[in-house]
Amino acid sequence: MITSPRTELLKGEVDKVRKWVADGGNLLWLIDQDPLRGLQPLADDLGLQLTPGIVVDPTAAQLRIPATIALATSYGVHPITEGFTYNTAFPFVRQIVTKPEGSNWHATQLVEVAQRGWVETGSLDKDLRYDKDRDVHGPVVVAAALERKVKDKSQRVVVVGGSQFLSNQSIGLLSNLDLGVNMLNWLAADENLITVQPRSRVDSELTLGRAPLAMIGFGFLIVLPLAFLLTGGMIWWRRRQT
Structure with a gap:
């Protein structure tokens, strides 16, 4: 798994990651809006087009949560999302565009957010308004699954436009945990484990004191x-x- 590195990676480190993928290794890549720190060649290998900007979702603002938390209700046709009808939340997420033309990757769009939102390419500190000349209108794809055959084996890659949806602060939001577990199970080729995790029962016991x-x-x-x-x-x- 790769999350957004905080420092520039050495060329040798990038080459090792690219070789892992070239040899058929599976990968979960969570790509924040931060610079790629030397991983642009890996994005090129996967046929990814990473547009600048953060997704803004007006629906979230109507629910009195920050508009920079994009809500997902639409999912692609894929084993990861089969039968998945629950909402998920993606804070500070970026758009993921797959361009596998000319390669042997098969790409599937997994998660679509911000049906009435957009990709904000300007500052997030100002009043957020859609600019048709600069911003990208929603819906916005923020996660994709890639698959191909390498040496007669199935290679799998999942790319998500942000790491915060699986952070300690956000993994408990809506059904983020379920989606994250499904991604990992698919990458591990454990399709039988792909499901919606059982919810823990809410403690309904009433404890009273003596008085x-x-x-x-x-x-x-x-x-x-x-x-x-x-x-x-x-x-x-x-x-x-x-």
């Missing part, structure tokens, strides 16, 4: 019977008066 328990017991054992007796007595007395 609340005493009040409940007093109410049921004394107050409630007295109330019934008083009500019955009043009904009996009124009938005696008529």
Whole structure:
């Protein structure tokens, strides 16, 4: 797995990664908006076109969450997303464009976000507005799966336009964990494990202290019977008066 490196990679390091892919190794690449730090040749090998900018999703803003968290409700036809109908959230995600023409890669668009959004190529500090002359209108593809045959074996690569959707802060959002696990299972050729993970049960047990328990017991054992007796007595007395 490759996440966005923070320092420039040495040519020898990049060559090792490219050789791993050239020899048929599987790969999960989470590509943030940061510079590629020397990995542009790897992007070229995979036929990736990485456009600048961050996806802005007005739907997220309507839900009172930052517009830079793109919400996904549309998924491609692929084993990773088969039967996957849940929402996922991608903070500060970039667009992924696959251009495998002239190569033996078969590309599938996995995740589409921001149906009414766009790729913001300007500053995120200002008021976010779509600029038709500069920005890319949604929907925006932010994840793709690549597959090919190498030495009679299936090679698999998953590329996501950001690492934050699997970060500690975001992996619990919506169904991010399910999608991430499905990606890893597909890369490991464990299709039988691709599923929606069972949700943990919410603890519905009510624990009361001594004082609340005493009040409940007093109410049921004394107050409630007295109330019934008083009500019955009043009904009996009124009938005696008529």
